[in-house]
Amino acid sequence: MNVNKIREDFPVLQKVIYFDNACMSLKPKQVIHALTSYYLDFPACGERSEHQLGKIVTEKVDEARRSVAKFINAVPEEIIFTKNTTEAINLVANSLDLKKDDIVLTTDKEHNSNLLPWRKFNHQFVKSKSDNTFDLEAFEKKVKGVKLVAMSHTSNLDGVSIPAKEIVDIAHKHGVLVLLDGAQSVPHKEIDVRKLDVDFLAFSGHKMCGPTGTGVLYGKLNLLENMKPFIVGGGTVKNSWYDKQEWEDVPHRFEAGLQDYAGIIGLGEACRYLKNVGMKNIEQHELELNKRMTDALANEVKLIGPKDPALRSGIFSFNIEGMDMHEIAGILDNSANIAVRAGNHCVHSWFNAHNLKGSVRASVYFYNTLEEVDKFVEEVKKILKFLK
Amino acid sequence: MVVCLLALPLLVILGIFSVSYRRLAWEAFDCVFRNVTFRPCRSGFDQKVKSAIVGKLMRHTPRFAGLIYRNFAVLSWFFVIIFFASLAGSAYGVYNYALYGNCNGPESSAFCVFDPFHEAKQTVSLCGVQDSSGELIVPANLSGLPTIGEGVKVIEFGCFTCPYTKQVAGLTEKLIKDENVEFVFVAFPLEQHDMAYEANLAAECVYALDKVKYWDFVIKLLKHEGDLTEENLFAYADLNISDCVKNKTYSDRIESNLQIGRDSGIYGTPTFFVGEKAIVGPKEAEVLKAI
Numbered sequence: 001m002n003v004n005k006i007r008e009d010f011p012v013l014q015k016v017i018y019f020d021n022a023c024m025s026l027k028p029k030q031v032i033h034a035l036t037s038y039y040l041d042f043p044a045c046g047e048r049s050e051h052q053l054g055k056i057v058t059e060k061v062d063e064a065r066r067s068v069a070k071f072i073n074a075v076p077e078e079i080i081f082t083k084n085t086t087e088a089i090n091l092v093a094n095s096l097d098l099k100k101d102d103i104v105l106t107t108d109k110e111h112n113s114n115l116l117p118w119r120k121f122n123h124q125f126v127k128s129k130s131d132n133t134f135d136l137e138a139f140e141k142k143v144k145g146v147k148l149v150a151m152s153h154t155s156n157l158d159g160v161s162i163p164a165k166e167i168v169d170i171a172h173k174h175g176v177l178v179l180l181d182g183a184q185s186v187p188h189k190e191i192d193v194r195k196l197d198v199d200f201l202a203f204s205g206h207k208m209c210g211p212t213g214t215g216v217l218y219g220k221l222n223l224l225e226n227m228k229p230f231i232v233g234g235g236t237v238k239n240s241w242y243d244k245q246e247w248e249d250v251p252h253r254f255e256a257g258l259q260d261y262a263g264i265i266g267l268g269e270a271c272r273y274l275k276n277v278g279m280k281n282i283e284q285h286e287l288e289l290n291k292r293m294t295d296a297l298a299n300e301v302k303l304i305g306p307k308d309p310a311l312r313s314g315i316f317s318f319n320i321e322g323m324d325m326h327e328i329a330g331i332l333d334n335s336a337n338i339a340v341r342a343g344n345h346c347v348h349s350w351f352n353a354h355n356l357k358g359s360v361r362a363s364v365y366f367y368n369t370l371e372e373v374d375k376f377v378e379e380v381k382k383i384l385k386f387l388k
Numbered sequence: 389m390v391v392c393l394l395a396l397p398l399l400v401i402l403g404i405f406s407v408s409y410r411r412l413a414w415e416a417f418d419c420v421f422r423n424v425t426f427r428p429c430r431s432g433f434d435q436k437v438k439s440a441i442v443g444k445l446m447r448h449t450p451r452f453a454g455l456i457y458r459n460f461a462v463l464s465w466f467f468v469i470i471f472f473a474s475l476a477g478s479a480y481g482v483y484n485y486a487l488y489g490n491c492n493g494p495e496s497s498a499f500c501v502f503d504p505f506h507e508a509k510q511t512v513s514l515c516g517v518q519d520s521s522g523e524l525i526v527p528a529n530l531s532g533l534p535t536i537g538e539g540v541k542v543i544e545f546g547c548f549t550c551p552y553t554k555q556v557a558g559l560t561e562k563l564i565k566d567e568n569v570e571f572v573f574v575a576f577p578l579e580q581h582d583m584a585y586e587a588n589l590a591a592e593c594v595y596a597l598d599k600v601k602y603w604d605f606v607i608k609l610l611k612h613e614g615d616l617t618e619e620n621l622f623a624y625a626d627l628n629i630s631d632c633v634k635n636k637t638y639s640d641r642i643e644s645n646l647q648i649g650r651d652s653g654i655y656g657t658p659t660f661f662v663g664e665k666a667i668v669g670p671k672e673a674e675v676l677k678a679i
Contacts (some may be wrong), residue, residue, distance in 0.1 A: 326435045327442075334443020382446060386454035 022363035064268025086200035090218035158305030279324025286314035514656030515550035557610035592638035
């Protein structure tokens with residue numbers, strides 16, 4: 001993987017050291033061109049209008065769906081376009097046949113997007129081990145009688161991944177469905193839904209070089225076919241009468257109203273781009289960056305999560321004793337143009353339970369370099385030396 | 389909280405002119421409001437300001453940045469106190485300006501930077517008097533001094549060749565011609581000015597000969613431009629005063645005037661007394677009217 005060559009696709013990297021990839025990834029020129037080509041060349045209605053421009057849009061959207069499906073080894077019919085992971089999870093929460101007393105099991109460090117939708121059911125969670133890694137034994141004890149397991153594949157808080165394959169296998173043994181929140185995993189490592197055998201997978205385009213306002217819900221075809229639409233309207237029915245309607249086939253019955261065609265086309269391009277870079281390369285490169293960061297700083301700051309960088313994806317979440325996280329992030333931004341995130345990262349529940357106000361989170365991606373990591377380390381050390 | 393307090397008025401003013409400051413102003417307000425109602429600040433505005441300042445300093449002088457970071461609260465309080473003190477001072481200045489035309493107050497001769505309408509009401513300088521007590525007291529005994537009109541008493545101590553007395557020649561003329569003002573002119577020659585003494589001798593001679601012509605003579609002398617000569621004095625007098633001047637006939641009156649000035653603590657010309665109030669330096673008529 002030639003990082004310097006890749007960086008040419010992201011001009012903004014000349015101005016900033018961007019370590020806020022867990023929130024939003026940057027977009028390569030190719031994706032931006034795909035996005036703008038819709039507005040410049042064929043800005044029409046897809047999947048409805050039969051004129052030439054309409055046909056191009058329909059073809060491009062189908063192409064994008066195939067690209068996304070291929071990216072996670074699914075079939076196109078299993079790909080529902082949403083506006084983000086949050087909407088994808090809400091779709092399952094509202095469309096799956098769940099009753100009020102049904103148990104939905106999550107981890108104890110879920111993003112609000114995979115916590116709040118389950119509150120209307122019997123929500124329970126599996127407490128993590130002391131090093132924030134997943135407690136499979138505790139999970140096995142709790143899974144019986146559960147209706148749905150809904151868990152973050154990789155935590156946006158500390159980068160720790162759950163053993164998804166084992167969890168799915170155990171859950172299925174008990175006849176329990178599994179939804180994975182893949183917002184932090186799909187952009188960073190190879191995901192094969194067939195191998196994982198996961199029932200639902202939700203992820204966002206904006207964290208994987210795609211446009212903002214794009215997301216995906218993958219669902220096994222047989223499950224999707226038995227689910228009622230969540231948001232209904234144009235495009236969700238084959239026919240309708242004053243007193244009844246005939247639902248569209250999957251996935252269209254879940255894509256109500258005119259879609260974000262430009263965004264969807266851009267997302268398809270993002271999947272192709274990442275495939276070309278190689279997901280294994282991306283995972284390996286992020287590990288190398290995180291290792292460099294961890295080796296230099298882990299003993300000097302209060303790290304959240306396990307010390308082993310191999311267990312934390314590309315995320316380095318930390319605090320400095322006696323300093324406010326927002327101040328640290330602000331100082332990094334103003335002193336060296338380093339963009340990191342500070343706060344609760346939408347995982348308020350975990351921080352509240354641990355009596356912490358939040359953390360500073362540096363999250364890397366494949367276009368970041370070791371030199372950038374060294375600069376980050378240097379600036380954090382300066383803060384430790386002069387400000388603490 | 390402290391930084392928010394400091395930033396709020398500034399951002400509110402900037403927000404009037406630019407929408408980009410309004411969000412910051414709102415954040416600062418939210419921070420102040422929540423703090424005064426004993427709740428934590430939600431916007432993190434104070435931290436943003438602190439980190440922006442410290443971050444920029446870190447680029448150049450990390451040690452100094454550390455000093456600022458650790459003492460930020462103390463420094464913020466210092467600037468808040470300075471800010472509100474200067475705000476109060478400014479408000480007092482505006483009050484003075486509105487009332488007296490000079491932000492330093494009616495009795496001040498100091499320069500006032502606040503002059504939005506360029507009325508030049510404030511004193512920029514004056515002709516100084518040596519050996520003055522500086523404590524201005526309304527002169528008690530003015531008997532025998534040139535007086536004109538009836539009404540509000542205004543006393544002017546002026547030197548005929550002092551440029552700042554001459555600067556208010558128009559005002560002096562108005563006071564002479566205003567029938568509702570009892571105007572007393574105390575000719576007060578300053579030794580540093582050429583021809584001041586001679587002009588004063590001439591004025592006393594004119595006053596002795598013709599009290600009506602005296603006031604015309606005063607106005608002409610004050611309005612005279614360029615160097616003053618004996619010929620000018622005789623021409624402006626329109627009376628035969630050459631012997632009177634040469635013989636210094638009324639030098640004792642001049643000495644008397646100077647003594648009145650010393651007793652009144654006159655430290656510069658022109659000085660006006662309006663009732664009990666003293667105004668030093670060139671002023672507009674509105675200043676005197678306001679008093």
